[in-house]
Amino acid sequence: MTHLNAINPRTGVSDYSFEAASVAQVKQVVQTGRAAQKAWAASSLEHRVRVMNLFADSLVVFGDRIREALTIDTGRKKISAEEVDAVFHMTHGHAANAPKILAEVSGPSSNVADVDFIQQYVAYGVVGVISPWNFPMVLSFIDALPALLAGNTVVIKPSEVTPRFVDPLVEAIASVPELAGVISVVRGGAETGQALIENVDLVVFTGSIPTGRKIAEAAARQLIPCFLELGGKDAAIVLEGADLDRAATSIVRSAVYNTGQVCYAIERVYVDAKVHDELVQKLQEKCDSLTLNFPSVSSGDIGPFIFPQQAQIVASQLNDAVSKGARIVTGGELVTHDGGTWMGATVVANVDHSMALMTEETFGPVIPVMRFSTEAEGVELVNDTVFGLSGAVFAKDIEKGTEIASLMNAGGVSINDTELPRAITLDAEKNAFGQSGIGGSRYGAGTMLRYVRKKALIRNHGEVKPLTALAEE
Ligand code: NAD
Numbered sequence: 060m061t062h063l064n065a066i067n068p069r070t071g072v073s074d075y076s077f078e079a080a081s082v083a084q085v086k087q088v089v090q091t092g093r094a095a096q097k098a099w100a101a102s103s104l105e106h107r108v109r110v111m112n113l114f115a116d117s118l119v120v121f122g123d124r125i126r127e128a129l130t131i132d133t134g135r136k137k138i139s140a141e142e143v144d145a146v147f148h149m150t151h152g153h154a155a156n157a158p159k160i161l162a163e164v165s166g167p168s169s170n171v172a173d174v175d176f177i178q179q180y181v182a183y184g185v186v187g188v189i190s191p192w193n194f195p196m197v198l199s200f201i202d203a204l205p206a207l208l209a210g211n212t213v214v215i216k217p218s219e220v221t222p223r224f225v226d227p228l229v230e231a232i233a234s235v236p237e238l239a240g241v242i243s244v245v246r247g248g249a250e251t252g253q254a255l256i257e258n259v260d261l262v263v264f265t266g267s268i269p270t271g272r273k274i275a276e277a278a279a280r281q282l283i284p285c286f287l288e289l290g291g292k293d294a295a296i297v298l299e300g301a302d303l304d305r306a307a308t309s310i311v312r313s314a315v316y317n318t319g320q321v322c323y324a325i326e327r328v329y330v331d332a333k334v335h336d337e338l339v340q341k342l343q344e345k346c347d348s349l350t351l352n353f354p355s356v357s358s359g360d361i362g363p364f365i366f367p368q369q370a371q372i373v374a375s376q377l378n379d380a381v382s383k384g385a386r387i388v389t390g391g392e393l394v395t396h397d398g399g400t401w402m403g404a405t406v407v408a409n410v411d412h413s414m415a416l417m418t419e420e421t422f423g424p425v426i427p428v429m430r431f432s433t434e435a436e437g438v439e440l441v442n443d444t445v446f447g448l449s450g451a452v453f454a455k456d457i458e459k460g461t462e463i464a465s466l467m468n469a470g471g472v473s474i475n476d477t478e479l480p481r482a483i484t485l486d487a488e489k490n491a492f493g494q495s496g497i498g499g500s501r502y503g504a505g506t507m508l509r510y511v512r513k514k515a516l517i518r519n520h521g522e523v524k525p526l527t528a529l530a531e532e
Pocket of ligand 1: 189190191192193198216217218219247248249250251252253265266267268269270271273274288289290291321322420448495496
């Protein structure tokens, strides 16, 4: 048995412990999921939709307890409530869309006479979901929900860094008897995650690039599909003539939301040299208007670092940048309070691509700003990265913004906003570029269809070909 402890991010105290699921336990849980999957897939889609809506209802009943536990796990309160709400709405949204997306397609062949086809969708079986600590609830369900509606059962392994929300979540799931074996949760770290991959039929992972490689290797050994949603270094590009106040507000919001611990946070800003100083000043003013979220969890704007080691990564990137000539315009200091670690909204100027701050994921509330002299140079800088999750463009003319967005190597680009892709993502599809992920779209119709095998039934209404004259055909 491996005993794991979790730190409270607001106090730095290790005040919660749990047993990691052993390899044998994971195997058992997946076996239960596999047994349940047969009936779940064989049931009607209407049944699955009804049960998933019951799951959403259970989130209302257990919502307060899940929110409270998530708040202790992450040190932030408002976003914990948003997470539970988001899963509630995503459940209803996917349930409403599923009948249209999963409808069987059939018809005559367009190229072979007398033949018609039925396109069937067959669920993979048991889907393993491995999620990170930055949005423990949303990232445990964002991929599980479409997989479930498509007829798979799921086994979720949340991050060991944020384990407290699992207790009330498991109770919520248990309150819907139809979900027995359909949604399971196992707790633990890397070893439990590896055991999960060794037993499931498909794995979907959200987390860092280094762990993503290990997941892909383990999935390759099993020859099972794996979908990876990995890190980002999202850029915003600000053109001359853009509404700088709007750009600054939106960039700051994106960069500091959840203390910057967001895969699609804006972590780099490229601005036309002619408006550089004005934008930096506005970013500074807006950052300075924000406060740290203590002493009370209900006060202030920016929460603590969820994972204490993350604070050190952010500080070391800032030190590296300053040693290479960067200027911290505002913020940049680690602040400790009662054992938690915070950082105020930070703006950094005089940066370039020799600095880790501009090339590696930061995961902190930091906005480095670099100037460009031509739009082509701006686009080149945006694309000079191994990442490609999403990004943003601010322009006076929305068509010009659209043109620049099309040139950016990213799966989703907001124009005159930093948050738009999040709002439309149940409809539009979005693939990561570069090392930010592989394995199809997490959004739009594609997200449900990636959890089914497409099976073709080909029906010949005419004659079979004769055996004679085979050589002459
Ligand atoms: P992480 O990679 O350290 O861990 C993620 C999960 O993988 C955890 O549950 C962990 O226990 C598990 N794990 C670790 N090693 C494993 C192994 N060898 N085998 C199997 N499982 C293993 O990520 P993190 O630090 O928890 O999360 C932050 C990262 O997640 C950032 O890089 C962030 O950009 C990324 N992220 C990406 C998205 C996206 O949609 N692309 C969303 C949120 C976060």
